[in-house]
Amino acid sequence: MTATPEPAPACPSPPAATAPPSADPPLWRDRRFVLLAAARTISVLGNGFARVALSFAVLALPGAGPGQLSLVLACQAVPQLVFILAGGVMADRMSRSRLMIVTDLVGAAAYAGLAAMVLTGHAPLMALCALAALAGTATALFSPAMDGVIPLLVPAGRLQRANGLLRVGMNSSMLLGLALSGVAVAVVGAGWALALNAVSFVVSALLVRGLRLPARARTGSSGWADLRDGWREFAGRQWLWVVVAQYSVVVAALNANAGVLGPLVAENELGGARSWSLIVAAQALGTITGAGLAARIRVRRPVLIAVLATFPLALPIALLAVRAPVPWIALAMFGSGIAADIFGVLWATTIQREVPEAALSRVSSYDWFGSLAFAPLGLLIAGPVAARTGVGPALAGCAALIVLVSAAALLSPQVRGLRAPGPAPTGEERDECEAERPR
Template identity: 45%
Template sequence: MAKTAAPLPTARRTAPLRIVAFRRFVTASLISATGSAMAPLALAYAVIGEGGGAGDLGVVLATNTVPTIFFLLMGGVLADRMSRSRMLFVGNLLAGAAQGALAVIVATGHASTTTVAVCGFLSGTAVAFTLPAAQGAVAQIVPAEQLQQANALLRLPSNAVKVLGPAVGGAIVAFSGPAWALAWDALTFAVAAVLLRGLRLDAPVPVTTVLSDLREGWTGFWSRTWVWTYTAAGAVLVAAWLAGFQLLGPVVAAEQYGGARDWGLVQGAFAAGLLAGTVVCLRWRPYRLLFVAVAATAPLAGPLLAMGWGLPLPWVLLATLLAGIGLDVAIVAWATACQQHVPQGELGRLSAFNGVGERLAIPLGYLITALAVGVWDNRTVLVACGGLAVAAAALNLCVRDVYRINATGK
């Protein structure tokens, strides 16, 4: 029988924040989020400050993403056979060391595309080992009936920081240089590592061979139709959203709206939507968990269609706000469904397979979009991306299991 760190029986009648281990987990998440919100901007200006351009930044971002995809399955296997608190400790420590080294390199003037990319590779590797462990850790700490509230509380600090973090990071970079923002990010990882190490969660399953664990994880993933269909739909939706919003959004904003000023408002509306979605999840506990997770992804098509159809900026802002709300509701509902309906000993591997499936779509989506804009105009491609997002959600709603995976303890 898998050994887990179950909360005391009395904790089941209280809110998640009354559980000491969960408070520690949330505190670590909040501290880490303050650094992570500043890091992308600091990284971009570290590359630019050394004379790099879009190509150099692209290389750096790729070296951060590729190892996450490559090592994620191994991270999922380890999350199901080792102490998840130990994995979170090591992962955050590695990320902190990578960001600390990057801060020193930038501060001393020795930054180059190669050195920054190496640090990014280490950070991406750390993410691959912390993501699967984090989802399983929450399910070990919090009773099943409180998981939705716990997942929402975990997203609250990161979403709140997203509203102000980039602006604060921009001010730090402008007045002190990117090295200070990177150093703060490194420090937050280190503090979070110490807090997470104190959770002392037991390993969820007995140790077997890695290959056997991986094979069993794939069997569990494929045998649950609701998991792999959600992953497949998510891959299409992630590719359409990132290609349309992140890649073409700023270009269309420059062509059709007020450029950087209006695009900043759109980004702000999305961040506000994510925060509002977290508040919704704290107040609303739907019974049809998986149905809500699927349906809530459909609003992501809104901003893409609004910009593609050339609607006025207020409509784009409203659509983006609703997209942010929907995305956060979907993330919380999906995480809760997995934690309540997947055994502890499989959560890490299932999370890893899901993460790999969705992340593999990112470079493919960028590539297809780059080819498409050579044939059609940007607005037509945006409408096509929006249509793909609607189609992915609609087809996923046709899966019978979507209506069977419901909240437990209700």
């Protein structure tokens, strides 16, 4: 029998009116990308201040304690989950940059109100809760719009690099904000630190205003119909809902560790707050490194690599469970920070490439909603579980959950098989294909 030769692979046709990669200027020379990156870096820096300042401001109130602090923080967190889907619908129905400006200004007003109450000494608990809820609502409406803006500014072939560079800036500013927030609170007080965050939102709004993205075409459909269409886009992609379901459990386990179980171990057996600060700082440094690395790597199966990058998140939790030395835990946390941002960049880029731009913010809102759905539950049950089983077994359970749900996600054929688009052919390759093409 004579073997039939395999046909040569078909020559790809370059997209119409697409310049070769070398013709694209660096992203840092793109004025609109720089404006967006600067807006996010400054806003995240202010949020780093606010995280610490709000807690100290509440605890400084007469008669305030952990219960009051939990109530204020819950009032900030719950709207982020409740209104995230509405944010997706709004971002797909209007100019995304305009929605970002409005929500930045709402956030500025909320933090300015909080700052004014703290500085004047008149800060009723219910008023603090109301302004914290307003700030959380602004965040919920902002996030899907932000996710949908990036593909409007950056060509598809450069999305991964853009997402990586944005995360480097945001992670660096968050680390700087957290590092300086304690100093700011000690030197100028919690009220002025909250005021600085309000100013950062105003600056962010002014920078986003320079994007000048056009208004979106109006449709005759209702918001509920748009929400249903977004759900169909989300549910119709197995790789998407499988990984979101995975991360709903992963985020709950991470929250339980970061918010309750890790600090308990550090306080009782690892030397207290100083050791825990070292561990958390190592993770923050890892996220900066991971985002920079993710901006450069090229992978053919991005969702598969993203899910595999989830497994290292269990290692520092397991080391905490067995009371490993602090340097080992910090090193594992550094590695988990790298892995977390490799996941984040690959995941965001894949969604932006695979989901139609017209539905991108709604799909992003379902992603946010699903990923955060169990986050409060992780904080809620961590303490009671640790009291019943011990902190060590509770930590071991969190690590096991991350490993098990990540392994389960790998069972999905689409998670394993979804491929990123290949690079555009070079001029030489196109010439060769043209010469071989039948006349």
